Amino acid sequence: MKNIKSDEDKENPSKVSRRTFLKITAGTSAGVTFGFPLTSCSSNGSNVTSKNHNEFTNAWIHIPEKGFLTFTCPRSEMGQGISTGLASLICEAMDYPLNLLEVINAPADKVYAHKAFKMQGTGASLSTSTEWEHMLKIGASIRATLIHAASKKLNIPESSLRTKDGFVLYKKQSISYQDLSKVAAKVEVKSATHKLDIKKSKYIGKNIKRVDNLKKVTGKEQYGIDGGIKNSLSAVIIPFPEFGSTPLSCNESELLKLEGVRHVLKIPIGFAIIADKYWQAIKAKESFKGKWKRPKTLFSTKEYEKECKALTKNFGGKELLNEGSGYKKLDHEVEAEYSVPYLAHATLEPQNATVWVKKDEAFVWLPTQSPGAVQPIVSEITGIPREKIKVESSSLGGGFGRRGELDALRSATEISHKIKKPVKLIYSREDDMKYGFYRPYVFSKIKASFNKDASDIYWKQSIATQSIAEELLPKMISSMTPSWMGSTLPKKLGEFALLFADSMSIKEGALAPYNLKGAQILWQKTNPPVTTQFWRSVGHSQNAFFVECFIDEIAHKVGIDPMKFRESRLKENPRQLNVLKKVKKMCGWEEKKGKSLGLATHFSFKSYAAAVVEVEYKGSLILKNVWIALDCGLALNPDGVHAQLMSSVIFGLTAALLGKIEVEKSTVVQSNFDHYPLLTMAQTPNIYTEVIKSIEKPTGAGEPGVPVIAPALCNAIFSATKKRIRHLPVSDHMNIA
Numbered sequence: 217m218k219n220i221k222s223d224e225d226k227e228n229p230s231k232v233s234r235r236t237f238l239k240i241t242a243g244t245s246a247g248v249t250f251g252f253p254l255t256s257c258s259s260n261g262s263n264v265t266s267k268n269h270n271e272f273t274n275a276w277i278h279i280p281e282k283g284f285l286t287f288t289c290p291r292s293e294m295g296q297g298i299s300t301g302l303a304s305l306i307c308e309a310m311d312y313p314l315n316l317l318e319v320i321n322a323p324a325d326k327v328y329a330h331k332a333f334k335m336q337g338t339g340a341s342l343s344t345s346t347e348w349e350h351m352l353k354i355g356a357s358i359r360a361t362l363i364h365a366a367s368k369k370l371n372i373p374e375s376s377l378r379t380k381d382g383f384v385l386y387k388k389q390s391i392s393y394q395d396l397s398k399v400a401a402k403v404e405v406k407s408a409t410h411k412l413d414i415k416k417s418k419y420i421g422k423n424i425k426r427v428d429n430l431k432k433v434t435g436k437e438q439y440g441i442d443g444g445i446k447n448s449l450s451a452v453i454i455p456f457p458e459f460g461s462t463p464l465s466c467n468e469s470e471l472l473k474l475e476g477v478r479h480v481l482k483i484p485i486g487f488a489i490i491a492d493k494y495w496q497a498i499k500a501k502e503s504f505k506g507k508w509k510r511p512k513t514l515f516s517t518k519e520y521e522k523e524c525k526a527l528t529k530n531f532g533g534k535e536l537l538n539e540g541s542g543y544k545k546l547d548h549e550v551e552a553e554y555s556v557p558y559l560a561h562a563t564l565e566p567q568n569a570t571v572w573v574k575k576d577e578a579f580v581w582l583p584t585q586s587p588g589a590v591q592p593i594v595s596e597i598t599g600i601p602r603e604k605i606k607v608e609s610s611s612l613g614g615g616f617g618r619r620g621e622l623d624a625l626r627s628a629t630e631i632s633h634k635i636k637k638p639v640k641l642i643y644s645r646e647d648d649m650k651y652g653f654y655r656p657y658v659f660s661k662i663k664a665s666f667n668k669d670a671s672d673i674y675w676k677q678s679i680a681t682q683s684i685a686e687e688l689l690p691k692m693i694s695s696m697t698p699s700w701m702g703s704t705l706p707k708k709l710g711e712f713a714l715l716f717a718d719s720m721s722i723k724e725g726a727l728a729p730y731n732l733k734g735a736q737i738l739w740q741k742t743n744p745p746v747t748t749q750f751w752r753s754v755g756h757s758q759n760a761f762f763v764e765c766f767i768d769e770i771a772h773k774v775g776i777d778p779m780k781f782r783e784s785r786l787k788e789n790p791r792q793l794n795v796l797k798k799v800k801k802m803c804g805w806e807e808k809k810g811k812s813l814g815l816a817t818h819f820s821f822k823s824y825a826a827a828v829v830e831v832e833y834k835g836s837l838i839l840k841n842v843w844i845a846l847d848c849g850l851a852l853n854p855d856g857v858h859a860q861l862m863s864s865v866i867f868g869l870t871a872a873l874l875g876k877i878e879v880e881k882s883t884v885v886q887s888n889f890d891h892y893p894l895l896t897m898a899q900t901p902n903i904y905t906e907v908i909k910s911i912e913k914p915t916g917a918g919e920p921g922v923p924v925i926a927p928a929l930c931n932a933i934f935s936a937t938k939k940r941i942r943h944l945p946v947s948d949h950m951n952i953a
Contacts, residue, residue, distance in 0.1 A: 247280040247397035250358050250405075276354055277306065279397045284318045285382075290328040290347070292338040292585050293321060293428065294612035294619070295863075296918045297856040300426045301344050302351050304419040304853060309355025309410035311379040312393065314419055319427045324580075324587040324607030335696045336588030339620055339750065341821040341916025348852060348914050352410040360406035365399040366391055414850075423855035428611070440583035440610045441642060444570035448638040449478060450494040451631050454487040454504050455651035458882035459745035460511030463487055467505045474500045483630045485623070485651070490631060494642060514881045515745050517558065517657065524659035524680035524742065525553065531661065531678045533738030536723040541734035543676045544665060550769055551663040554942045556758045556926075558877035559655035559751055560892060565613020566648040569628040572638035577604040578629075579638075583612040585619040589695035593622055597629045602699050616867075617750035620688075621653050649892060650884040654877050655751030656681050657744075658758045662766050670774045670781070672733045677726070677762070680740040684721050684748045689713050721755040725820055725923065728763045729792065730785035746879060752867060753922040756820040760923030761872075761930070764816035765942065768931045778815050778931065779805050791847050791908075792819060795826040798845040798906055803828040812840075814932025816924040821916025823848040824908075827865075827924040829932040830901075836953040837933065837946065839869065839901035844921055846905075849912035861905040861921045868925025870895040873946045899952065 278286040287306055293299040299319045307314045322328045328336045331346045359379055366384040367374040369391070376386060383390040414421040431437040456462070466487050468480040476496030481488045487506055491497035527533070569582040571594070578600050580590055587609050591602040612619055628641040643651075658681040666673040690710025697706040719739055726737050751757060771781035779800055786793040796817050800806070803813060805828065812833075817826035824847040830840040842865050851857045874893050878885040886892040930941040933950075941949055 247278065247394065248401040249278040250276055250354070250361075277310070277358055279393055279400065281394055281397050283394070284316050285312060285393065286318045286320060288322045289319050290322045290336070291343040292583075292587070292609060292612055292615065292619070294338070294583075294585070294615035296860065297426055297853065298338070298343045299428055300424065301853050301856060302347065303427050304424060305348055305351035306355040308412075308417060308419045309352045310359045312382045314424065314427065316382065317427065321609045321611060322587070323609060324590050326588070329588060333588075333692075333696075335692070336586070337620070338585045338615070339617065340754075341823075341919045344852060345822065345849075345914050345916060352412065353408070356408040356410035357406060360408035361403065362393055362396050362400055364406050365396045365403050368403055369396065369399050420852050421850070421854065424853060426856075438610050439565050439613045440568045440570070440581070441565060441613075443610055444581040444640050445572050445579060445638040448570055448572070448640040449490050449492065449635075450497050451488050451490045451628065451639050451641040452494070452497040452501050452644065453483070453485065453627055453641065453647055453651075454489070454501060454506060455485050455647060457508060458511055459515060459747070459879070460882060461486075461508045464507040464509055466507065467503075470505075471500050471503060474503065476500075479631075479635055481631060481634055483627055485627060488627065488631050488641070490635065490639060494640075498644070511745070511882055515879055516881065517877075517879045520657065520742075520744055520879075521555065521659065524555070524657070524740070527680040527740035527742070528553070528659060528661040528678040531663070531676055531738060533678050533680075533740040534719070535736065536679075536719050536739050537727055537735060537737040539727065539735040540732060541674070543674045543734060543736060546665045546667045546672060546674070548668070548670075548773055549663060549665045550766075550773055551661070552766060552769060552940075552942055553659070553661050554762045554765065555659045556655075556657065556761060556944050557875065558657045558746060558879070559871055559875045560649055560652055560877055560886070561614070561616040561618030561655075561749070561751060562649070562889075562892060562894065563612075563614030563616060563618055566643040566645055567618070567624040568640065568642040569622075569624040570638065570640040571625070571628040571632040573598050573600070573629060573632040573636060575636075576600060578606070578632075580605065580607045580625070580629075581610060582607075582625055583610045583619060584622060584625070585612070585615050585617070586622060586695070589622055589691070590625060592695050592699070593625060594629050595699060596694075596703055597626065598633050616752040617754070618653060621749045623653070645889070646887045649887050652884070653747045653749035655757065656684060656746075656748045660758075660762045662762060664766065664770055666770060666774070668774065670770055670776070673730065673770065675728060675732050675735040677735075677737045678740060679722060679726070679737065680742055681722065682742045682744055682746070682748060683714075683718050684750060684754075685718050686714060687748065688750070689717060721750070723759075724754065725756040725759040725818060726763070728767060729789060729819060730767065730782070731788070745882065753820060753919040756818065756919070756923040757871070757926075760816065760818040760820070761926045761944070764818065764924070764927035765930055765940075768815075768927075768934065769940070772934075777810060779810065782815070782817060786817075792817060792824045792826075795824045795845045795847050795908060798908065799826045799828045799843045802843040802845065802904055802906060803830065803841070810935060812932060812936040814928045814930065814935055816927035816931065818920070818923045820920045820923055823915040823917065823920040825920045825924045827921075827928040829925070829928040831929070831932045831936050833933070833936045833950075836951040838953045839899060841902045841904065842869075842925070842928075843904045844906070844924070845908060846917065846921060847908040847910060848917045848920065849910050849914045851907045851910070851917075852914055854907050857907045857917045858905045860917045861907075862903050864919070864921025865903050865925055866895055866900060868922045869900075869929065872926035872929050872944055873952055876945050876948070
């Protein structure tokens with residue numbers, strides 16, 4: 217991003233209709249810009265004149281008279297490769313070289329609202345699956361319009377024209393898309409579709425280079441910390457020392473005497489120190505002394521674990537699922553308790569936001585998964601109308617759900633609103649770890665009754681945990697509603713929505729797919745003060761662990777090989793059975809007879825995953841190999857899916873082996889990577905990935921690989937040591953080599 221100069225007053229870009237396929241005429245020097253709202257199902261053409269020739273904020277594709285075409289990617293790029301995936305679809309249908317397409321991040325605008333979320337956001341592994349057909353239609357319609365423009369220019373029928381690599385061809389003549397931009401700006405937009413043929417495709421289904429590779433390896437990629445507003449002051453926060461603390465006062469006068477310190481402010485989450493430079497603010501933070509109103513009751517994860525254990529003792533709670541017959545006692549009964557800890561997202565780029573609140577307008581630059589929520593938040597704090605708030609999104613140095621939360625934005629806006637100057641707020645690693653939003657702690661008690669060969673299984677389960685939706689859903693509703701509704705009504709609507717969606721992340725993936733005769737799952741809702749947020753794969757991350765580990769216990773009890781046990785019970789689910797058989801072949805299960813191998817399979821985000829982990833134990837646990845297969849329908853960018861699977865393995869192993877956030881006296885214990893370690897390269901096993909070839913519609917790829925890793929690992933540990941790991945992380949029970 218180019219820095220926004222502090223003395224510039226930029227004119228607001230023209231607003232574009234959300235109901236039509238758009239062609240923006242930007243004048244003779246700017247070429248033509250096409251826009252196609254994701255929430256629209258219409259393809260009717262219209263002309264909209266841009267007020268600013270350099271702005272095409274609502275555009276999808278900009279064709280200049282000279283230079284590369286530009287694609288504005290509607291989804292946040294956080295390393296998952298969505299900018300490459302969507303750009304390749306556009307280029308495939310538009311017949312334009314992918315390596316000549318410039319891709320930029322979309323600003324905040326309703327035109328980029330997500331079909332599923334009804335607001336602009338990135339998550340739930342939905343970006344490709346909900347937009348791939350739409351991107352093809354955009355590309356095809358632009359190509360058709362350019363052919364139409366060439367027909368007008370040459371005065372020949374469209375049927376005699378064809379395209380190739382960014383040119384319209386007629387006999388020996390060729391006209392570049394850029395040379396057609398002036399004519400295309402004046403003709404009617406043509407609606408067209410693109411029938412995807414994988415065999416003839418240039419990009420789809422092929423291993424292609426990422427569009428952001430060069431920027432990343434040359435250090436030109438702009439993350440939130442890198443760009444922003446020129447001459448911004450630097451801010452750091454001193455967040456609450458305990459969950460539930462509120463700020464009272466601090467040694468403001470002493471801090472203001474320190475070099476570079478301009479302001480010391482009290483903000484909702486604590487205090488902020490604002491200085492000329494970041495390190496001046498950090499240095500001043502070392503001298504900070506504050507007074508706080510402390511919570512009356514202090515929270516401890518150790519005591520909370522006991523509370524959750526007691527709540528599930530008698531299998532009580534609100535009924536989440538009740539499938540088949542009620543629980544019956546058969547020949548065998550197995551009962552076990554499982555738990556997963558609070559987890560941090562630990563994005564490598566700490567949370568940050570740059571905000572400049574002026575008298576009647578505001579500018580925002582930040583890395584976020586929720587651009588659609590930015591304007592409502594800034595407007596609520598400042599009173600500035602949403603349409604007067606310009607938001608530019610950077611690339612994200614990791615997301616994993618953490619950047620769906622906008623706490624850094626709120627604090628930066630509060631600060632800039634008070635001092636009326638541009639401010640860049642950057643969390644330290646310690647702030648990010650200790651004042652954060654976490655994957656919830658979840659405790660589960662399960663029992664199963666089954667006959668001698670476990671062909672009939674009855675399942676009963678009680679889960680104790682807090683609700684993620686209770687905090688998040690009202691915020692999401694507020695972001696989706698128009699400004700005229702104010703803030704009170706949307707919050708009430710969010711509270712009403714909780715009646716139906718409160719347990720949405722608790723029960724996803726909780727039902728075992730093995731033809732249970734009866735299953736009852738209950739929820740004991742808790743209310744700890746710890747703030748939570750969606751974490752990569754959300755509820756699937758714990759439920760796959762509970763289900764797949766407990767299924768292994770049942771298989772062991774009846775003396776059936778865990779692979780054969782699953783295979784025999786997935787015959788009515790051919791796609792999940794297929795991924796299971798794929799990893800079976802990949803790892804050589806038959807030859808190794810399952811020795812030191814652990815298995816798990818799971819369905820999430822409309823995709824099927826299976827993994828086998830191989831370990832060795834010699835006083836310490838050694839990770840040897842991981843084999844993982846995924847059926848995500850048609851893999852539009854296979855290389856990108858393989859990368860996601862490798863990422864899922866490392867992310868999942870890190871969490872299962874090492875991840876744990878503890879709270880003592882309402883304060884998070886872990887503060888940096890020395891106490892919240894990540895998997896090292898030396899610890900990382902060999903990883904083998906397989907993407908199932910399919911003609912089904914594309915489904916999720918970024919998250920489905922994560923849930924299978926923890927159970928496969930723990931089942932492998934049992935295979936190697938005969939010791940069950942039911943409470944994560946593994947490092948609480950044994951040394952990790």
